[in-house]
Amino acid sequence: MKAAVFHGGSRPVSIVDVGLREPGPGEVRVAIRAAGLCHSDLSVIDGTIPYPTPVVLGHEGAGVVEAVGPGVQSVKEGDAVVLSTLAHCGRCAACEVGRPTECRNAPNPKDTQPFVLDGRPAYQFANVSAFTERTVVREQSAIPIDPRVPFECAALIGCGIMTGVGAVLNRARVEVGASMAVFGLGGIGLSCVQGGVLAGAAKIIAVDVVPAKLALASRLGATHTIDASRDEPVGAVRDLTQGGADYTFEAVGNLAVIRQALEALGPGGALTIVGVPKLGSSAEFVVQALYQNKAILGCRYGTARPRRDFPMLADLYLGGRLKIDELITRRYPLDEFAGAVADLQRGELARGVFLLS
Ligand SMILES: [Zn+2]
Numbered sequence: 475m476k477a478a479v480f481h482g483g484s485r486p487v488s489i490v491d492v493g494l495r496e497p498g499p500g501e502v503r504v505a506i507r508a509a510g511l512c513h514s515d516l517s518v519i520d521g522t523i524p525y526p527t528p529v530v531l532g533h534e535g536a537g538v539v540e541a542v543g544p545g546v547q548s549v550k551e552g553d554a555v556v557l558s559t560l561a562h563c564g565r566c567a568a569c570e571v572g573r574p575t576e577c578r579n580a581p582n583p584k585d586t587q588p589f590v591l592d593g594r595p596a597y598q599f600a601n602v603s604a605f606t607e608r609t610v611v612r613e614q615s616a617i618p619i620d621p622r623v624p625f626e627c628a629a630l631i632g633c634g635i636m637t638g639v640g641a642v643l644n645r646a647r648v649e650v651g652a653s654m655a656v657f658g659l660g661g662i663g664l665s666c667v668q669g670g671v672l673a674g675a676a677k678i679i680a681v682d683v684v685p686a687k688l689a690l691a692s693r694l695g696a697t698h699t700i701d702a703s704r705d706e707p708v709g710a711v712r713d714l715t716q717g718g719a720d721y722t723f724e725a726v727g728n729l730a731v732i733r734q735a736l737e738a739l740g741p742g743g744a745l746t747i748v749g750v751p752k753l754g755s756s757a758e759f760v761v762q763a764l765y766q767n768k769a770i771l772g773c774r775y776g777t778a779r780p781r782r783d784f785p786m787l788a789d790l791y792l793g794g795r796l797k798i799d800e801l802i803t804r805r806y807p808l809d810e811f812a813g814a815v816a817d818l819q820r821g822e823l824a825r826g827v828f829l830l831s
Pocket residue numbers: 512513514515533534633634
């Protein structure tokens with residue numbers, strides 16, 4: 475079967491034939507129907523996220539369960555599932571209180587090699603590997619959702635939607651009437667905007683440098699937009715919020731933007747860092763900037779509880795309250811991987827989606 479494989483170094487990703495082992499105990503095989511291209515995939519290719527190779531890329535996918543290994547109970551053959559990148563033990567204190575993103579005993583995703591390439595094992599990316607016709611994942615990574623959600627929309631729930639909406643609802647816990655600003659309007663930033671709508675934020679200020687993304691943010695519920703290529707965004711956010719926003723979200727992973735998002739906070743405000751800068755980066759800020767009870771929050775995977783959140787997001791979509799179709803800029807066959815990457819790098823995509831099997 476076809477898969478998009480990164481071989482390491484500066485070699486381009488190739489679409490090659492790979493094998494796949496049978497699901498073992500507690501594992502399921504999923505036929506991928508759609509998979510979104512996320513910046514984290516590019517981060518593996520450019521070395522921002524170091525990963526062992528060869529690796530089958532992709533981590534935002536949805537499909538149908540084809541086979542289950544011994545002992546699997548929560549999904550069955552034929553179920554429509556969204557893939558979760560989260561691995562957690564289910565037994566530690568964090569898991570027990572419903573914080574699986576803080577699991578202390580999570581298996582290392584860099585240990586899993588369910589694929590075979592040229593007779594040798596190949597790695598799985600982020601417990602998923604979605605840029606392939608089939609994958610084998612742990613039972614806990616195959617989350618059943620309402621099958622009426624189209625696969626191309628379901629796929630986005632597995633990363634971009636969960637990460638963005640979850641940052642707002644689960645991590646920052648934005649309340650009705652709050653003001654918020656979102657810096658960076660890729661798939662995740664646009665999902666932060668929608669999280670703000672769901673939370674009932676009174677002011678949702680969207681900041682980017684691409685006019686088309688600002689327009690899309692408005693359609694998704696942003697109440698104000700700031701073109702940071704024309705206007706200085708910190709002052710603009712402060713003006714719109716009488717001295718600073720209650721919540722800001724950084725969805726770029728850029729240190730200068732993180733600083734802007736911090737400076738745009740008002741008293742009592744909280745910055746949630748959703749973007750992922752290069753591994754090992756450190757940010758500098760004036761310590762007094764946090765005076766007046768300001769906070770900086772880290773956020774992993776939208777502080778997800780996948781079995782609760784994925785079906786909820788699917789239901790919000792089916793009820794017309796969460797827009798996903800609008801986030802899909804373009805669809806590609808897997809063979810056009812290089813073109814999709816180029817489109818994403820040019821900033822043209824909210825999300826590009828590969829359609830498989
Ligand atoms: Zn992602």
